[in-house]
Amino acid sequence: TCSHKNRYASLHPLWQSPITIPGGSRQSPINIQWRDSVYDPHLKPLEIRYDPASCLHMWNNGYCFLVEFEDSTDKSFITGGPLENNYRLKQFHFHWGAINDWGSEHTVDCKVFPAELHLVHWNSCKYSSFEEAVMEDNGLAVIGVFLKIGAFHSGLQELVEVLPSIKHKDMLVEFDEFDPSCLLPSCPDYWTYAGSLTTPPLTESVTWIIKKKPVEVDEDQLEMFRMLLFTSLGEEEKKMVDNFRPLQPLMDRMVRSSFP
Ligand SMILES: NS(=O)(=O)c1ccc(C(=O)NCc2cc(F)ccc2F)cc1
Numbered sequence: 001t002c003s004h005k006n007r008y009a010s011l012h013p014l015w016q017s018p019i020t021i022p023g024g025s026r027q028s029p030i031n032i033q034w035r036d037s038v039y040d041p042h043l044k045p046l047e048i049r050y051d052p053a054s055c056l057h058m059w060n061n062g063y064c065f066l067v068e069f070e071d072s073t074d075k076s077f078i079t080g081g082p083l084e085n086n087y088r089l090k091q092f093h094f095h096w097g098a099i100n101d102w103g104s105e106h107t108v109d110c111k112v113f114p115a116e117l118h119l120v121h122w123n124s125c126k127y128s129s130f131e132e133a134v135m136e137d138n139g140l141a142v143i144g145v146f147l148k149i150g151a152f153h154s155g156l157q158e159l160v161e162v163l164p165s166i167k168h169k170d171m172l173v174e175f176d177e178f179d180p181s182c183l184l185p186s187c188p189d190y191w192t193y194a195g196s197l198t199t200p201p202l203t204e205s206v207t208w209i210i211k212k213k214p215v216e217v218d219e220d221q222l223e224m225f226r227m228l229l230f231t232s233l234g235e236e237e238k239k240m241v242d243n244f245r246p247l248q249p250l251m252d253r254m255v256r257s258s259f260p
């Protein structure tokens with residue numbers, strides 16, 4: 001197991017006692033041990049079709065900030081990869097740390113990244129809404145992308161400059177014409193495994209697709225994430241940082257890779 005350095009010391013109340021759900025056998029996040037992952041030559045390339053016009057708004061939900069999409073039709077969806085059906089984009093959000101030494105939910109060979117992007121999709125072939133799909137074991141597909149400190153990211157900057165307008169919990173701002181594929185690495189390689197939501201209700205309905213290559217953002221951009229607050233206007237201010245769940249046991253699961 002990875003040494004649980006003090007990155008869990010000052011966790012959000014949600015995780016003071018790492019919640020393990022009774023009988024949970026496929027919880028997320030996990031450490032991906034590269035050498036234990038199994039190359040699956042039958043895995044197809046992931047197909048990503050996002051329509052920037054389906055972007056609705058960005059808001060602070062008191063745990064992270066998220067950009068939500070219009071999901072009444074298959075305007076923005078993914079298919080292929082480990083997926084049997086089309087999965088419609090619902091929202092994307094991030095998890096990050098108080099400092100650049102930690103922040104991601106998943107780790108690779110125990111390496112922690114300063115932040116992690118999650119693009120959340122639901123199986124629109126089998127279910128009629130996100131809320132329905134979230135209860136089913138093939139209901140959701142989440143693409144995870146690691147962020148590392150490096151070059152300035154011009155696509156991310158469009159999000160960063162809106163953050164001051166959603167500083168407090170429940171603030172929302174209209175947001176349109178954003179194509180989240182600009183946040184993905186160009187390398188097609190990924191790992192995939194069966195897991196769960198990483199926040200309550202922690203339902204075990206997620207096919208995780210974790211991109212092998214991180215994307216680079218500069219430290220001022222990541223610092224802007226840390227100006228957000230968990231708290232509502234008028235409450236005692238608590239900086240929105242360390243909004244990641246502790247690592248969960250792999251148990252009887254295999255992690256497959258799309259690359260040899
Ligand atoms: N970090 S993650 O990518 O694993 C993740 C993705 C989505 C959600 C979510 O939608 N929660 C709210 C929510 C949950 C439900 F189960 C039903 C409705 C609903 F809005 C939680 C965690």
Ligand SMILES: [Zn+2]
Pocket residue numbers: 093094095118198
């Ligand atoms: Zn997430």
